[in-house]
Amino acid sequence: MSERSYPDVDFVETDPEKMLTDLITSYEDTSGYVLQPASPEKLLIAWLASILVQQNVKINETAKMNVSRYAKGEKLDSLGEIFNDTQRLPPTAAEATFRCYISKVQKSSVYIPEGTRITADGDIMFATKEMLEIKPGEMYGDVVAVCKTAGEEGNGYQPGQIKEIVDVYDYYQKIENITTSAGGAGEENDADFYERMRESTESITTAGPENSYKYHAKSVSSAITDVKPVSKQPGVVDVRVLLKGGEEATETILKKVKDALSADDIRPMTDYVIVSEPEKDEYSIDLDYYITKNSSASAKIIENDVEAAIEEYIAWQSEKMGRDINPSKLISLVMAAGAKRVDLRKPVFKSIEDTHIAALKEYGPCEIHRRSFIKHFVK
Numbered sequence: 040m041s042e043r044s045y046p047d048v049d050f051v052e053t054d055p056e057k058m059l060t061d062l063i064t065s066y067e068d069t070s071g072y073v074l075q076p077a078s079p080e081k082l083l084i085a086w087l088a089s090i091l092v093q094q095n096v097k098i099n100e101t102a103k104m105n106v107s108r109y110a111k112g113e114k115l116d117s118l119g120e121i122f123n124d125t126q127r128l129p130p131t132a133a134e135a136t137f138r139c140y141i142s143k144v145q146k147s148s149v150y151i152p153e154g155t156r157i158t159a160d161g162d163i164m165f166a167t168k169e170m171l172e173i174k175p176g177e178m179y180g181d182v183v184a185v186c187k188t189a190g191e192e193g194n195g196y197q198p199g200q201i202k203e204i205v206d207v208y209d210y211y212q213k214i215e216n217i218t219t220s221a222g223g224a225g226e227e228n229d230a231d232f233y234e235r236m237r238e239s240t241e242s243i244t245t246a247g248p249e250n251s252y253k254y255h256a257k258s259v260s261s262a263i264t265d266v267k268p269v270s271k272q273p274g275v276v277d278v279r280v281l282l283k284g285g286e287e288a289t290e291t292i293l294k295k296v297k298d299a300l301s302a303d304d305i306r307p308m309t310d311y312v313i314v315s316e317p318e319k320d321e322y323s324i325d326l327d328y329y330i331t332k333n334s335s336a337s338a339k340i341i342e343n344d345v346e347a348a349i350e351e352y353i354a355w356q357s358e359k360m361g362r363d364i365n366p367s368k369l370i371s372l373v374m375a376a377g378a379k380r381v382d383l384r385k386p387v388f389k390s391i392e393d394t395h396i397a398a399l400k401e402y403g404p405c406e407i408h409r410r411s412f413i414k415h416f417v418k
Contacts, residue, residue: 045108052095053095055088055092062088063084107122119236122239123239125232128235128258131262132188134222136216136217137182137184138180138216139179140179140213141210143210144175144178145173148173149172149210151172151173152206155167156205158201159196159202165201165220166184166185168184183290194220194223194284198216199215201215202216221286222282224262224283238250239254241254252278256278256299256314262282263296265358265359265360266279267360267361269393275311276311277394278314279316279317279394280292280293284357285356285396287316293314300312319398320392322364322385322386322397323386324385325384326381326382326384328373329379329380329382331379337377341378345378349369349372349373352368353399360391360393360395361392362397363389363397366386366387370383
């Protein structure tokens with residue numbers, strides 16, 4: 040959830056025309072005089088109406104900040120007290136698993152200190168979370184490292200991209216990430232915080248109800264965007280966890296969620312909790328789009344906008360579990376980007392199960408492009 044959308048509400052009048060009309064009517068009823076357009080009294084009332092409208096706008100905003108669905112920032116934070124004292128989640132840092140190699144086999148253990156730093160570009164640093172022991176006879180060991188910068192900056196580094204050692208350890212040969220870095224997120228935004236505040240009303244029970252499982256799981260990290268608990272057999276609860284941007288949850292986050300949901304004061308005694316990632320239903324994109332000939336001068340701009348629209352669609356499909364593969368959404372985005380017509384061959388509509396996500400199919404280096412789209416000019 041990225042935004043809140045509710046009907047606007049006014050606690051006091053803020054329409055300048057209505058305010059002016061009401062004041063003139065009140066004055067005329069009280070005085071018995073009909074005001075002329077250029078009369079000093081009417082000009083004074085018009086000035087007074089503008090002041091009252093400005094004041095009422097401030098009154099409205101102040102009143103809204105006392106209603107959780109409209110409150111923002113610190114005002115929303117203060118309302119968390121009445122929702123089971125729910126607190127906004129702080130930023131989290133990305134993590135990845137690193138493989139640390141030594142130059143030759145040793146007869147005794149080699150210890151790599153906690154806090155050993157690795158970087159991809161000299162700016163974003165990762166540091167190991169614990170001491171790593173490479174036992175005698177072994178050439179490498181694996182350890183989790185966390186980004187030193189909280190937020191999304193450390194996300195998305197593919198295996199092998201983070202490999203520059205900063206703190207060289209004994210018998211160092213090389214080091215590299217063997218998993219994609221993920222799990223970093225900024226401070227919980229207002230929309231997500233408000234949704235979790237509402238779900239917190241379920242947290243006064245153990246995690247039996249669906250929304251209670253969601254609340255306790257989302258409270259682990261601001262990187263978690265969607266949670267789906269299902270129970271297909273008595274006593275077993277399968278909780279699927281999805282990160283922002285459709286990213287796969289790291290092993291660290293999955294373990295934290297499982298620990299949180301398995302606590303004695305959270306989990307019902309009869310429940311066995313499993314925590315895992317959603318399954319993927321793959322799709323491909325193949326389309327032609329058409330633009331008018333009189334748009335040829337801006338063809339490159341439209342092409343870039345179509346690219347961005349397709350990326351937006353890919354992100355939209357993967358950011359929520361159970362979201363059907365919807366080709367109509369893709370067509371609407373491409374047309375909004377400037378296309379006059381779209382011939383879409385793939386994807387086709389497909390219903391997605393609650394514990395699955397739609398994911399763009401990844402092709403190998405010798406296969407066709409993961410998506411294709413061709414531009415045509417029409418009258």
